[in-house]
Amino acid sequence: MGSESLRVGLVKVGLELDERVLERLEHFTELLLEWNRVHNLTGARDRREIEANILDSLVPLSFVSKPDSLLDVGTGAGFPGLVLAAAWPEIPTVLCEPLKKRASFLRIAALEMGLERVEVARKRVEDLQHEPFGLISSRAVTDTGLLLELTRHLSDERTRYLFYKGTRVEEEIAELPETLKAEIIERPPRRYLYLQPAA
Numbered sequence: 382m383g384s385e386s387l388r389v390g391l392v393k394v395g396l397e398l399d400e401r402v403l404e405r406l407e408h409f410t411e412l413l414l415e416w417n418r419v420h421n422l423t424g425a426r427d428r429r430e431i432e433a434n435i436l437d438s439l440v441p442l443s444f445v446s447k448p449d450s451l452l453d454v455g456t457g458a459g460f461p462g463l464v465l466a467a468a469w470p471e472i473p474t475v476l477c478e479p480l481k482k483r484a485s486f487l488r489i490a491a492l493e494m495g496l497e498r499v500e501v502a503r504k505r506v507e508d509l510q511h512e513p514f515g516l517i518s519s520r521a522v523t524d525t526g527l528l529l530e531l532t533r534h535l536s537d538e539r540t541r542y543l544f545y546k547g548t549r550v551e552e553e554i555a556e557l558p559e560t561l562k563a564e565i566i567e568r569p570p571r572r573y574l575y576l577q578p579a580a
């Protein structure tokens with residue numbers, strides 16, 4: 382059984398997920414609560430805070446079409462990359478996280494959630510070698526310009542980007558490359574920056 386409060390939150394943002402996904406997310410919540418007691422993986426300390434982060438991670442499902450591959454930069458304790466992978470289990474996904482404790486948690490959580498297409502890369506994204514990704518996501522790691530620069534070798538002309546931002550997003554996109562068009566989707570205080578090929 383998935384969590385009732387998460388279910389209610391999803392309805393409020395107009396998302397309906399199937400039961401299997403909700404069960405995976407419930408499993409993730411339990412694991413994170415357990416690990417966080419000992420390992421201090423995230424500031425989200427209780428179920429309510431973890432579910433708020435899950436919801437924040439999932440909102441883009443309403444405007445981002447399913448990619449053929451996903452890279453999440455600096456996944457930390459799982460947001461948003463592992464949560465997106467729970468909703469898109471068939472998509473090959475790389476969660477890039479250099480910190481040992483967090484990377485270990487991500488590996489175990491992905492395994493326990495039955496997410497066979499998830500790979501955890503315990504390294505900085507600038508050191509990751511991989512073919513270009515369809516979608517690159519990131520939350521609370523660094524600014525847009527630097528994210529684009531650090532992931533240039535992991536992208537091509539088809540790559541889309543989904544960055545979870547706040548108030549300063551306009552300044553960050555003032556100097557975007559002409560090859561990308563920007564869309565900002567608001568769910569205060571969150572502002573999702575969705576970058577797609579301009580052509």
Ligand SMILES: C[S@@+](CC[C@H](N)C(=O)[O-])C[C@H]1O[C@@H](n2cnc3c(N)ncnc32)[C@H](O)[C@@H]1O
Pocket residue numbers: 423454455456457458459460461477478479480483504505506507519520521522
């Ligand atoms: C503030 S935490 C955010 C974690 C998660 N994305 C979230 O929103 O809860 C930033 C994370 O980015 C990781 N990080 C920092 N620099 C990185 C880099 N160059 N490549 C990949 N991950 C990086 C850190 O280890 C840390 O776990």
